[in-house]
Every structure is written in C-alpha cells, then in structure tokens.
Amino acid sequence: MLEYYFPNEAAEPLLWHPVLFAYTLLVSGADLLILAALAYLSGSLRKAIPLMTMLGIGFFAVVLAGPLADLRSPHKAPLIFTHPHLAPTPTNPGISLTAFQATAWLIALILSIIFALLTFSYYSHQASLTSVGLRKSLYQAFSLGVTSAEKYGAVEKVAKAVAVLMLPFLTLWGVYPATLFIMQTWNPAWRSWALLPVTYFADTFVVATALFMLVYFIWRYGGLERDVVVPVLKIHAAGSLSVAALTGLQMAIWWTWSPATAEMVKPLIPLMYVVIGLLLLSFFLSLVAIRYQATIPAVSLVAMAGTFTNKWNIIVNAQLISKTGLAFFEAELGGGWLLETAAPLALGVAVFVLLSILFPLEVRESGK
Amino acid sequence: MVETTRRGFLGIVSALAVLPALSAAPDMREGKRYAMLIEVDKCYGCMACVIACAAENNVPLGSFRTWIEHLVKPDGTRVFIPKQCNHCDDPPCVPPCPTGATYKTADGLVLVNDELCIGCGACVKGCPYGARYINPVKGVADKCTFCDHRLRAGLLPACVEACPTGARVFGPLHEDNELSKIVRSRPVQVLKPHTGAEPQIYYTSLPDEVNR
Numbered sequence: 091m092l093e094y095y096f097p098n099e100a101a102e103p104l105l106w107h108p109v110l111f112a113y114t115l116l117v118s119g120a121d122l123l124i125l126a127a128l129a130y131l132s133g134s135l136r137k138a139i140p141l142m143t144m145l146g147i148g149f150f151a152v153v154l155a156g157p158l159a160d161l162r163s164p165h166k167a168p169l170i171f172t173h174p175h176l177a178p179t180p181t182n183p184g185i186s187l188t189a190f191q192a193t194a195w196l197i198a199l200i201l202s203i204i205f206a207l208l209t210f211s212y213y214s215h216q217a218s219l220t221s222v223g224l225r226k227s228l229y230q231a232f233s234l235g236v237t238s239a240e241k242y243g244a245v246e247k248v249a250k251a252v253a254v255l256m257l258p259f260l261t262l263w264g265v266y267p268a269t270l271f272i273m274q275t276w277n278p279a280w281r282s283w284a285l286l287p288v289t290y291f292a293d294t295f296v297v298a299t300a301l302f303m304l305v306y307f308i309w310r311y312g313g314l315e316r317d318v319v320v321p322v323l324k325i326h327a328a329g330s331l332s333v334a335a336l337t338g339l340q341m342a343i344w345w346t347w348s349p350a351t352a353e354m355v356k357p358l359i360p361l362m363y364v365v366i367g368l369l370l371l372s373f374f375l376s377l378v379a380i381r382y383q384a385t386i387p388a389v390s391l392v393a394m395a396g397t398f399t400n401k402w403n404i405i406v407n408a409q410l411i412s413k414t415g416l417a418f419f420e421a422e423l424g425g426g427w428l429l430e431t432a433a434p435l436a437l438g439v440a441v442f443v444l445l446s447i448l449f450p451l452e453v454r455e456s457g458k
Numbered sequence: 459m460v461e462t463t464r465r466g467f468l469g470i471v472s473a474l475a476v477l478p479a480l481s482a483a484p485d486m487r488e489g490k491r492y493a494m495l496i497e498v499d500k501c502y503g504c505m506a507c508v509i510a511c512a513a514e515n516n517v518p519l520g521s522f523r524t525w526i527e528h529l530v531k532p533d534g535t536r537v538f539i540p541k542q543c544n545h546c547d548d549p550p551c552v553p554p555c556p557t558g559a560t561y562k563t564a565d566g567l568v569l570v571n572d573e574l575c576i577g578c579g580a581c582v583k584g585c586p587y588g589a590r591y592i593n594p595v596k597g598v599a600d601k602c603t604f605c606d607h608r609l610r611a612g613l614l615p616a617c618v619e620a621c622p623t624g625a626r627v628f629g630p631l632h633e634d635n636e637l638s639k640i641v642r643s644r645p646v647q648v649l650k651p652h653t654g655a656e657p658q659i660y661y662t663s664l665p666d667e668v669n670r
Contacts, residue, residue: 105579105592162577162597166557169576175558182561184553188580192556274554276586276653413588 113156119149120263121298127253148442155434198259208249211236217450278415279408299326304390327376354415368396500625503538510620543602544657554580
C-alpha cells in the first residue's frame with residue numbers, strides 16, 4: 091500500500107475565511123451599477139436606474155470591508171493604495187491582481203458617485219418641488235443647479251461618458267476574485283475550474299437582480315410596475331439558467347478531464363448539484379413571476395440560497411482541497427464567523443438606506 | 459570594574475570584527491545564485507533540520523519553514539523528503555503580493571518584508587509547494603529565508619549545518635563547489651516542474667510519486 095504524508099499541507103488551516111464569501115456577494119453591487127449604466131446608455135429600464143444605482147453604490151462602496159476583516163494585519167491595509175504592486179520590477183516581478191483590483195475599485199467608486207450625482211441632479215430638483223424641511227434642502231443641494239430639462243440635456247452627455255468609463259472597471263470587478271483564484275493561486279480545484287470567471291460573472295448578476303427585486307418588492311409593495319419588473323426578471327432568469335448550465339458543464343469537464351481530477355473534485359460535487367437545482371428552480375419561478383408578481387420574493391430567496399451555496403462551495407470547500415489534490419480537510423471555523431460574514435453585508439444595506447434618504451429613488455417626469 | 463571593562467573591550471573587538479563582514483556581505487553576494495541540493499537517499503528523517511530551523515528562526519509552534527515528508531513505497535521502503543521554500547527563479551508567490559512585501563533579492567533569495575506585509579495570504583495561496591504560512595505571532599507571511607541573516611555572517615543555513623548525514627548541500631550555483639559539481643554531474647530533480655517556477659532546491663534520488 092502506498093502511503094504519503096504531507097505534514098505542511100495538513101497543517102495549513104483555512105486561510106481565507108467565509109467573510110470573503112460576504113465580499114463576493116457584495117461584488118453584486120458592481121453588477122447593479124453595470125445594469126444601471128447599460129440601462130442609462132440604452133434608455134431602457136429608466137425607472138429602475140435610481141434604485142439600481144443606489145443599491146449598487148451601497149454594496150460596492152463597502153466591498154473591501156470583507157477582505158479587510160480577513161487581513162492578519164488590517165492596520166497596514168492602506169499600504170495597498172500607498173505601495174501597490176502594479177508594475178513588474180526585478181525585485182517584484184509580475185503584477186498583483188489584488189492591488190490592481192483595489193485601484194480599480196477606487197476609480198470605479200469615484201466614477202459611480204459622479205454618475206449618481208449627475209443622473210440624480212434633475213430627479214433631485216423635481217423631488218425638491220414637492221418636499222419640505224430638511225429633505226427639501228438636501229434635494230436642492232443634490233440638484234447641483236440642474237433645474238430644467240435643457241440643463242439636464244447637457245448633464246446627460248457627461249453622465250453617459252462617465253457610464254461608459256465605469257463599465258470596464260466594474261466588469262473587472264464582476265469577474266474578481268474568480269480571476270485571482272485561477273491566475274494567482276495554486277489551489278488545484280481553482281486552477282482546474284476553467285469556467286470559474288464566467289460562472290462568477292453570471293452568478294453576481296443573479297445576486298444583483300435577486301437583491302434588486304427583493305428590495306423593489308418591499309419598497310413598492312402593491313405598486314410594482316411591469317416595465318421595471320419584467321426586464322429584470324428576464325435578466326435574472328437568463329443569469330440563473332446560465333449559472334446552472336455552466337456549473338453542470340464544469341462538472342462534465344472535470345469528469346472527462348482525467349480520473350485524478352474527477353477524484354480530486356469529488357467533495358465539491360454534492361453542493362454543485364444543489365446549486366444547479368436551486369438555480370433551475372429560480373429560473374422557473376422567474377418565468378412564473380412574470381405573470382404572477384407575488385412570487386417575486388420566492389424568486390429572490392431561492393436564487394440567493396443558490397448563490398450562497400455556490401460561493402460556499404467555490405471559496406470554502408475548494409480551499410479545503412490540499413495543494414496535492416489528494417486530501418480534503420474539515421473546515422475549522424472560529425465562533426462568530428456568521429456574524430463576521432454578515433457584518434459587511436449589513437454595512438452595505440446601511441449605506442443604501444442612507445443614500446435612499448439623501449436621494450429620491452422615484453423617477454418623476456417634469457411637472458408630475 | 460575590570461571585568462566590565464574587559465567585557466566591553468571584547469564586545470567592541472567582536473563588533474569591529476563582524477561589522478566589516480556585515481557591510482561587505484551584500485557586495486560579496488552580488489551576482490551569486492544561492493541554491494540547495496537535497497540528497498534524498500541520505501535523509502533518514504531525524505528532524506534535526508526541522509528543529510534547527512525552528513530554533514534559529516523562532517518558528518511558531520504548529521508552523522514549519524522546513525518539514526520532512528514521508529513516503530512508504532509498496533515494498534515497504536520508507537523515503538524521507540525534506541521540503542522548504544524553493545527560492546524559485548520565477549516565484550509564483552511574488553506577483554500576487556499586493557504591496558510588494560514579497561520580493562526577490564539579487565542573489566536569488568525570495569524574502570518577505572514584514573513592514574510591508576499586510577497578512578492577506580495571497581502569497582500563501584500562490585505558492586505551489588505549501589512552503590508559506592501566516593505567522594500567527596507577527597500577522598505576516600513567513601517562510602524559509604535560506605537563513606539570510608546567517609549568510610550575511612558567512613555561515614551556512616541552520617538546517618544544512620544541523621544535518622548529521624550531509625543530505626543538504628548549500629552554496630552558490632554557478633561557482634565551483636560541491637553543490638554545483640553534483641548538479642552538473644548527477645541527474646537531479648526539482649519539485650513540481652510543471653509549475654514553471656524554476657525551483658532552486660535540487661534533489662537527487664527523488665521518488666516519482668512525489669511529483670504526482
């Protein structure tokens with residue numbers, strides 16, 4: 091019998107904790123901003139843009155809170171911005187994807203805020219006409235002096251340019267950290283997960299649309315507008331079906347790749363079946379919800395359960411496969427990991443609530 | 459009083475003797491390419507290297523800068539394979555570092571600057587050999603340094619000095635020494651050559667099973 095002992099690998103604990111799992115869910119903020127930018131550029135889904143933008147900024151602004159919580163020396167985190175490894179040198183060859191994405195985050199966030207201020211300027215003016223007290227003052231301040239449709243016409247051109255500029259940075263975030271897992275780690279499961287970036291991208295759209303629909307349902311309960319709900323449901327259905335299909339395809343690739351690969355990824359397979367099942371259910375529920383909108387919360391909750399499961403499998407379970415691919419370890423999670431994981435999400439919700447107070451989420455046409 | 463003075467004098471003499479060596483060390487090392495050779499058939503798993511390393515480098519309990527893997531072949535033969543950071547020529551752990559804390563020196567060592575390391579673990583995940591860990595005391599990435607501090611003082615790495623069978627051979631690769639002679643004259647292997655990392659720990663008599 092052949093035996094092989096790898097003491098160092100067996101001693102390697104779970105390095106990246108589930109708080110990163112919250113982080114990857116917050117990446118959905120980037121996808122909401124992508125949807126908002128695309129909607130703005132194409133002139134469709136106009137009524138959904140304010141909610142998408144503010145929900146997107148709320149989540150995207152706190153996206154680094156998760157990894158910050160996972161750093162072993164968090165007090166040195168600013169070094170990522172003051173000392174980024176962005177260019178190869180003889181002593182530091184290569185480029186750090188983490189440093190690159192951190193810089194991209196800063197640029198994308200600034201552009202998103204500019205986009206929001208510009209697009210909300212006229213909405214804020216319109217809302218200020220019917221508001222009173224502090225809220226009226228806030229709306230007047232955020233109108234930036236854009237008090238007529240003519241002025242807004244000029245602002246719109248700038249906003250469209252900013253929307254175009256935002257897209258590449260936000261798209262990079264949509265596939266991060268899947269790109270990091272594949273390109274800059276030697277975890278055998280991640281390295282062999284060829285469809286991970288595209289699955290991740292589709293998956294963040296599923297979370298983004300599920301989140302949007304849930305918030306929209308709660309906010310506009312009883313007054314849902316079909317021209318907002320139906321396109322988002324269609325995007326959600328396409329995303330859910332894509333992730334389910336990509337997950338199934340990845341399983342097939344592993345099985346046909348080599349017996350050793352099929353053996354190595356065995357611990358990931360049960361949850362992949364769950365992901366496929368939940369996302370297919372979400373797909374069918376989305377089709378039902380197009381006709382019966384009362385089922386929207388079910389669509390969102392089932393999709394979120396599917397994406398939580400997917401992220402857990404990708405981040406936590408895949409990490410538990412040893413670097414040789416020969417062993418699968420048990421996760422040893424410290425007490426309070428659930429609260430720690432939920433905290434960055436709660437922070438994102440808090441930022442969104444604050445933004446929803448500062449800016450009007452209702453789009454009103456002039457004079458209405 | 460006399461004792462103190464003598465001690466002080468000896469201290470000054472020692473410092474004067476060591477200082478030129480320390481200041482000259484970087485120049486003397488310029489252009490060298492340090493490497494290590496491990497003769498697997500000479501290792502009998504005594505762990506002297508592991509303990510010497512831990513003592514020399516204050517390695518925390520439960521972590522290892524060097525360790526010994528243990529293979530039992532189908533015929534019952536036991537093979538011990540010492541492992542550590544490979545100080546790769548193209549180190550996969552360096553690009554992921556977001557602050558440049560992990561770096562390569564001119565003489566081929568891969569080191570960590572504790573002041574810059576934020577403890578993100580990207581390098582730990584980036585190393586194909588499992589040679590890095592997060593130091594729980596310092597909150598930074600940690601690994602073998604080839605005993606850089608000892609090299610500066612003209613000494614060998616602690617693990618090499620401690621090995622009772624001479625299974626570990628250390629030195630500059632492109633100079634005329636025991637290491638380069640063996641590397642040139644005998645078949646040598648490296649760990650996980652498929653990674654393209656160009657590791658600088660060479661092995662003789664390495665079983666094929668190790669690189670599965």
